[in-house]
Amino acid sequence: MIITKxxxxxxxxxxxxxxxRREIDLWLKSxxxxxxxxRWLEEWEMQQAIYTPNTDKDLMIYQDFxxxxxxxxxxxxxxxxxxxxSNWPIYGKWVASVLLVASVAILLLQHQIRYQxxxxxxxxxxxxxxxxGSHVTLLERSSVQFPRWGFQGGLREVQLAGEARFAVEHTPxxxxxxxxxxxxxxxxxxxxxxxxxVREKMATVALKKGKVxxxxxxxxxxxxxxxxxxxxxxxxxxQPPVKSIESSxxxxxxxKRFVFDHLSLTEVGKMxxxxxxxxxxxxxxxxxxRRLMGSFMANNLDELLQTMSExxxxxxxxxxxxxxxxx
Amino acid sequence: xxxxxxxSTMHRSVYTSIEVEQEDIPAIVLDDETLIRKAFEVSPEVGxxxxxxxxxKPLCNHxxxxxxxxxxxxxxxxxxFCKFWKNGSYLSVNSSFRYYLFRSVRNEAYTQLRTEFTQQxxxxxxxxxxxxKVVQPDEITQYEETYNRVQELVDQLPPQCRKIxxxxxxxxxxxxEIALELGLSTKTIESHISKGLGMIRKGMADYWVCLxxxxxxxx
Numbered sequence: 083m084i085i086t087k088x089x090x091x092x093x094x095x096x097x098x099x100x101x102x103r104r105e106i107d108l109w110l111k112s113x114x115x116x117x118x119x120x121r122w123l124e125e126w127e128m129q130q131a132i133y134t135p136n137t138d139k140d141l142m143i144y145q146d147f148x149x150x151x152x153x154x155x156x157x158x159x160x161x162x163x164x165x166x167x168s169n170w171p172i173y174g175k176w177v178a179s180v181l182l183v184a185s186v187a188i189l190l191l192q193h194q195i196r197y198q199x200x201x202x203x204x205x206x207x208x209x210x211x212x213x214x215g216s217h218v219t220l221l222e223r224s225s226v227q228f229p230r231w232g233f234q235g236g237l238r239e240v241q242l243a244g245e246a247r248f249a250v251e252h253t254p255x256x257x258x259x260x261x262x263x264x265x266x267x268x269x270x271x272x273x274x275x276x277x278x279x280v281r282e283k284m285a286t287v288a289l290k291k292g293k294v295x296x297x298x299x300x301x302x303x304x305x306x307x308x309x310x311x312x313x314x315x316x317x318x319x320x321q322p323p324v325k326s327i328e329s330s331x332x333x334x335x336x337x338k339r340f341v342f343d344h345l346s347l348t349e350v351g352k353m354x355x356x357x358x359x360x361x362x363x364x365x366x367x368x369x370x371x372r373r374l375m376g377s378f379m380a381n382n383l384d385e386l387l388q389t390m391s392e393x394x395x396x397x398x399x400x401x402x403x404x405x406x407x408x409x
Numbered sequence: 410x411x412x413x414x415x416x417s418t419m420h421r422s423v424y425t426s427i428e429v430e431q432e433d434i435p436a437i438v439l440d441d442e443t444l445i446r447k448a449f450e451v452s453p454e455v456g457x458x459x460x461x462x463x464x465x466k467p468l469c470n471h472x473x474x475x476x477x478x479x480x481x482x483x484x485x486x487x488x489x490f491c492k493f494w495k496n497g498s499y500l501s502v503n504s505s506f507r508y509y510l511f512r513s514v515r516n517e518a519y520t521q522l523r524t525e526f527t528q529q530x531x532x533x534x535x536x537x538x539x540x541x542k543v544v545q546p547d548e549i550t551q552y553e554e555t556y557n558r559v560q561e562l563v564d565q566l567p568p569q570c571r572k573i574x575x576x577x578x579x580x581x582x583x584x585x586e587i588a589l590e591l592g593l594s595t596k597t598i599e600s601h602i603s604k605g606l607g608m609i610r611k612g613m614a615d616y617w618v619c620l621x622x623x624x625x626x627x628x
Contacts, residue, residue, distance in 0.1 A: 093550060096557035103550055110549050117504065120511045127467035135469040135483055141461050147491050148454055206452050382459055384443060400443065
């Protein structure tokens with residue numbers, strides 16, 4: 083008997099005969115088949131899902147757990163090899179060299195001392211709390227800078243490159259919170275949740291809750307734009323910003339949204355390189371000229387590539403930091 | 410992904426002039442966990458997040474089949490993920506993460522079900538002790554048998570009793586809420602639920618005694 087997905091699906095739904103079940107048990111003796119079995123189980127559970135759990139909420143609790151228990155595997159091993167107290171001379175040397183390094187650092191890196199910065203690599207994401215209690219989630223290939231010793235004089239300013247989501251803590255004195263960017267616009271906030279993305283080709287601001295003002299320059303004149311929840315402001319090239327309604331309020335917060343507006347695969351490839359720090363290769367020229375349009379969600383590069391491969395009916399091969407598209 | 414499909418059609422009709430046979434399209438080379446593994450190399454925190462997002466829903470739905478309670482199912486899944494992090498299991502798994510997570514959740518759900526539905530059952534002490542000695546199923550398909558057995562037992566409850574049982578267990582509603590919604594007294598709700606639980610316990614106990622018997626015979 084050949085074990086097919088249909089038969090296994092019937093097994094999950096308790097619709098197989100004793101004979102079939104015996105065959106399945108035999109088939110399951112191999113690890114490879116077990117892997118296949120669990121893959122089908124996942125598929126079946128996604129199809130048959132009885133309900134949708136609140137994944138975001140549970141994930142936040144899980145991430146708190148991870149932060150409070152920084153014991154994951156390799157680190158635990160490292161810690162256990164440190165012998166506390168017994169080796170004073172070695173310990174002393176450590177302190178001396180740390181002090182030396184620190185004093186040199188103070189002389190050379192005053193800026194780095196006064197400002198704390200967080201940076202993420204491709205595929206990395208960091209969450210942290212600012213001195214005023216505001217939460218920041220820094221997405222991949224981005225960096226954010228803010229005064230290390232707390233915001234002075236009620237001025238809450240952070241410098242952002244790349245993409246981040248902010249949940250700003252409201253202060254009793256209504257101190258504005260300002261996100262400065264390398265481009266000529268900045269975002270002024272009063273207690274709210276929003277995200278900012280600044281990349282080479284475009285920049286976006288999306289607002290979830292509260293109120294923000296986007297300050298920008300057009301021909302050297304200062305302009306302001308007020309945003310309401312659910313709105314999205316997009317900057318493209320040197321053109322004035324365009325305001326639109328976010329199609330689904332949830333989307334940008336849960337997953338990354340990719341908007342392809344009649345872009346050729348070559349252009350999309352550039353976007354991928356920009357966002358993910360990968361190298362994209364397109365085998366034939368005709369393929370590079372194929373155009374994509376529409377907007378869709380993907381949690382990560384993997385899902386994005388899979389969707390693109392379905393969309394364009396092409397083969398996508400990923401090798402480390404290199405992505406190859408071919409017919 | 411309905412959206413993707415419609416784009417796909419749109420794309421074909423608007424932009425492609427060459428007709429491509431659906432069957433000729435080569436399979437996607439990417440293994441669907443490649444990127445998650447890469448993420449673990451960069452940062453285990455991010456890797457865990459990707460994993461959680463990918464598998465949380467199917468895992469919760471699967472655990473639900475055993476324990477019949479959303480809350481318990483979600484707790485089981487969260488526990489498995491916490492252990493996965495705490496033990497640094499991502500460094501040692503030599504299977505797919507999916508394999509590890511589904512197996513762990515099934516084991517945990519099975520154990521909980523067994524613990525819950527054998528308490529205060531009609532069995533005498535010795536057989537209960539024996540029962541707890543029963544190792545986890547050695548055939549993978551036995552897990553399906555088990556959750557389907559629970560499903561059957563729930564299906565066999567008298568209609569009103571089943572309705573109240575599901576409102577309480579599955580939807581997580583309190584006795585008072587159910588009483589209010591159905592215009593019944595809290596006492597009635599209580600008795601329905603204890604009746605329902607009793608029937609399921611008895612059914613599961615019979616099932617496990619049967620398994621135990623098979624186990625003792627070494628079949």
